[in-house]
Amino acid sequence: MESILHNLGLGFEVALQPINIMWIVIGGLLGTIIGMLPGLGPATGVAVLIPLTYGMNPATALITMAAVYYGAMFGGSRASIMINTPGDASAIVSCFDGYPMAKSGRAGSALATSAIASFIGGIVGMAFLVFFTAPVADLALKFGPAEKFSLMLFALTATITLSEGSVLKGFIAMAFGFMLATIGIDGQSGAIRFTMGIESLQDGIDFLVIMIGFYAIAEVFKNLSSLDVRYDVDSKSIGRVWMSGEDFKRSLMPMLRGGPLGFFVGVLPGAGGTIATFLSYAIEKSVSKRPKEFGKGAIEGLAGPESANNACSCGALVPLLTLGIPGSGTSAVMLGALMMLGVRPGPVLFEMHPEIAWGVIASMLAGNIILLFINLPLAVPLVQLLKTPQRIMLPLIVGMAYMGTYFLNYSSFDFVLVSISALAGYMLSKLEIPIPPLVLALILGGMTEQSFRNALTIANGSPAIFVTQPISLGFLVLAAISLVYALKRHRKLMQMI
Amino acid sequence: MNGKWTALSGAVFAAVLAAAPIAAHAEDWKPQRPIEIIAPAGPGGGWDLLSRTMQKALTEEKLVDRPIIVTNKPGGGGATGWNYLKGKEGQGEFLAATSPLLVQNNVLGKSDLTYKDFTPLAALMAEWEVVAVRADAPWKDGKAFFEALKKDPSSMHIGVGPALGNDDHIQFLTLAKAYGADPKSVKFVVYPATAAEQIPALLGGHIQAITISLGETLEQVKAGKLRLLGISSPERTAELPNVPTWKEQGVDFIFPHWRGVIAAPGLTPAQRKFWDDTIAKMVKSPTWKKALDNLGWESFYQNADEHTAFLAKQQVEMATTLKEVGLVK
Numbered sequence: 030m031e032s033i034l035h036n037l038g039l040g041f042e043v044a045l046q047p048i049n050i051m052w053i054v055i056g057g058l059l060g061t062i063i064g065m066l067p068g069l070g071p072a073t074g075v076a077v078l079i080p081l082t083y084g085m086n087p088a089t090a091l092i093t094m095a096a097v098y099y100g101a102m103f104g105g106s107r108a109s110i111m112i113n114t115p116g117d118a119s120a121i122v123s124c125f126d127g128y129p130m131a132k133s134g135r136a137g138s139a140l141a142t143s144a145i146a147s148f149i150g151g152i153v154g155m156a157f158l159v160f161f162t163a164p165v166a167d168l169a170l171k172f173g174p175a176e177k178f179s180l181m182l183f184a185l186t187a188t189i190t191l192s193e194g195s196v197l198k199g200f201i202a203m204a205f206g207f208m209l210a211t212i213g214i215d216g217q218s219g220a221i222r223f224t225m226g227i228e229s230l231q232d233g234i235d236f237l238v239i240m241i242g243f244y245a246i247a248e249v250f251k252n253l254s255s256l257d258v259r260y261d262v263d264s265k266s267i268g269r270v271w272m273s274g275e276d277f278k279r280s281l282m283p284m285l286r287g288g289p290l291g292f293f294v295g296v297l298p299g300a301g302g303t304i305a306t307f308l309s310y311a312i313e314k315s316v317s318k319r320p321k322e323f324g325k326g327a328i329e330g331l332a333g334p335e336s337a338n339n340a341c342s343c344g345a346l347v348p349l350l351t352l353g354i355p356g357s358g359t360s361a362v363m364l365g366a367l368m369m370l371g372v373r374p375g376p377v378l379f380e381m382h383p384e385i386a387w388g389v390i391a392s393m394l395a396g397n398i399i400l401l402f403i404n405l406p407l408a409v410p411l412v413q414l415l416k417t418p419q420r421i422m423l424p425l426i427v428g429m430a431y432m433g434t435y436f437l438n439y440s441s442f443d444f445v446l447v448s449i450s451a452l453a454g455y456m457l458s459k460l461e462i463p464i465p466p467l468v469l470a471l472i473l474g475g476m477t478e479q480s481f482r483n484a485l486t487i488a489n490g491s492p493a494i495f496v497t498q499p500i501s502l503g504f505l506v507l508a509a510i511s512l513v514y515a516l517k518r519h520r521k522l523m524q525m526i
Numbered sequence: 527m528n529g530k531w532t533a534l535s536g537a538v539f540a541a542v543l544a545a546a547p548i549a550a551h552a553e554d555w556k557p558q559r560p561i562e563i564i565a566p567a568g569p570g571g572g573w574d575l576l577s578r579t580m581q582k583a584l585t586e587e588k589l590v591d592r593p594i595i596v597t598n599k600p601g602g603g604g605a606t607g608w609n610y611l612k613g614k615e616g617q618g619e620f621l622a623a624t625s626p627l628l629v630q631n632n633v634l635g636k637s638d639l640t641y642k643d644f645t646p647l648a649a650l651m652a653e654w655e656v657v658a659v660r661a662d663a664p665w666k667d668g669k670a671f672f673e674a675l676k677k678d679p680s681s682m683h684i685g686v687g688p689a690l691g692n693d694d695h696i697q698f699l700t701l702a703k704a705y706g707a708d709p710k711s712v713k714f715v716v717y718p719a720t721a722a723e724q725i726p727a728l729l730g731g732h733i734q735a736i737t738i739s740l741g742e743t744l745e746q747v748k749a750g751k752l753r754l755l756g757i758s759s760p761e762r763t764a765e766l767p768n769v770p771t772w773k774e775q776g777v778d779f780i781f782p783h784w785r786g787v788i789a790a791p792g793l794t795p796a797q798r799k800f801w802d803d804t805i806a807k808m809v810k811s812p813t814w815k816k817a818l819d820n821l822g823w824e825s826f827y828q829n830a831d832e833h834t835a836f837l838a839k840q841q842v843e844m845a846t847t848l849k850e851v852g853l854v855k
Binding site: 076218 | 574578599601602610634689821
């Protein structure tokens, strides 16, 4: 304990050098801007800025990259809230309630909530990173394929319970998602599945393309009917970027719950921000006294996942710092850049280069505070966007959505996919089929399938492994509970009609 | 002022006229536009690091006088990026990173592309392949491990990633065969996220061994968490002198996981010569050598002629190996 505080002190000595503070500010600002553009997520942001780090000493380089990473996380949710266009998968959930809040004139409050929740999530994640890195890293090693499969199954069933109205429609959406996820070359057998001879489909469908279609462009279609309506909002009230006391009271518990949840999910290799944010949303909805408000601008539905998302990025650093293994795409990029500078992250990083390992941890704490101050004033010009007439705003959104799509894979075939998914998204919303289970099944489908097969390979074909492993069994029980809960709630709804 | 400009542009014009016949001469091609190095995968992986290391070395050693950009074009096990390069016929400013996957994907029938669709320029570096087990595992060398595998294949699960049919997979199948085990009986567990999933799975005891390149395991071995049963290099490496080669253990198997660089198809002899000379200078430069050291990569340089011949040989050998181990029917 004392040695941890001593090390943290050493870290702050490094992080608070003026040059490093300067890079936190620059990196955070650049990251925020990159994160706001659809299709440009944290991994791309860090990759683009790697040349900046060439002349730096390793500690400054890693601090800068971590700042870009954080900035992009903060920025990603701006676009979700303002134009319903998530910058990456972990910002999807911020659309659910953030965008309705903006539409109903509470954009300032939504932006402030997201910045403050991100900040609190970051602080909670940091605290866990400082004090629980070693035990959590050990726990994460216990997660084999069976445990991962059951965790993902739980995340998926929990999302079904979120669906408005019919549980059956939730399942239909999930089935669609799984079907889309099977398209492409199967890594295990090498078989090419459901590509209909189209070579561009061999790698599978990039869920970000589908997401941009479903959320951003489909939303434009929905707004076409109200082309001349200006949002009837008082510019004074949207301009006020702060949370009211009532807002804060409602958000506090979701933020504090989202933090630890995000951290633990972030530690598991490959699971990441998507599962963390969806699970946090599911939890908030099921414990809320006002579940009906979710999806229509419930502040809890924004605060919890935003907090979980940032805590998750702290969790993703645990495997990087303890095992030298990247826990997410972004930390893979950071690892590559560090190696080019001659530092090999690994189990001995903390002993060999404490100034780097602890410097980064301390800089993240400083970075969270600095980003909060960057993001709150930045929200003021952003909310003015809402005053833009729809006739100008909607074409702009479509343009940005297509641009972002192209940046993802530099593939013109993705234009076809994004157009089809925009139409499909519009149809699904007319049919009242919920989109979240579809998107989550598409993102997790490949991983779920591979974990299932790996678990069976390890158990030499016996499915008993899913119930004999205690952690796996625990998640299966949770999945069953959430399913029963959904069915019960559904029956109640039917009786009311 | 005006007169000066006229005089100046006159001089430039004359110089251009004088230079024109020389430029047409075979010796004198130089990149005319910004150079693009295509990493046919996302940021952070081996191809990306190789492309960025080349960018750094060529720029810092001033070997080219045009700016160099690296573009990531992930997809299709490299096919997306390589297809893009294939479309740049005759344009000497376009290069791409490659590896044995260019050959394997073709032999496995996943892709129509072969090395013949491009202008191979050089092999640059190699990583050696290893089989790793937990430090507290009972098997001390290749023989003990594969004996155990032969006895009860269902008790041994081997982690491989990101998909079957790559160098890691081929190494293990070849070794199993050489030690007298049935390659078809080996239980492979596929990890799409490669080392990020494989190493925790091994440390957590979910699988018994992984087949992987040396660099991914280096720090874990130094920290005393993993043990390497053997390495596919011709001699023991300087970094880990305690790890025996497969050859020492009686298996005649030297297997570099190399990466190299190809250019667009249809380059003129002058364009090819420019890059052949430039890359030869690059691999001797201190920037390049230091970068390889930092990344833990072995130099594995072949010039354009050597590399083209090497690829032709690999194409034949790979088809035989993949057939022997049952991946190609």
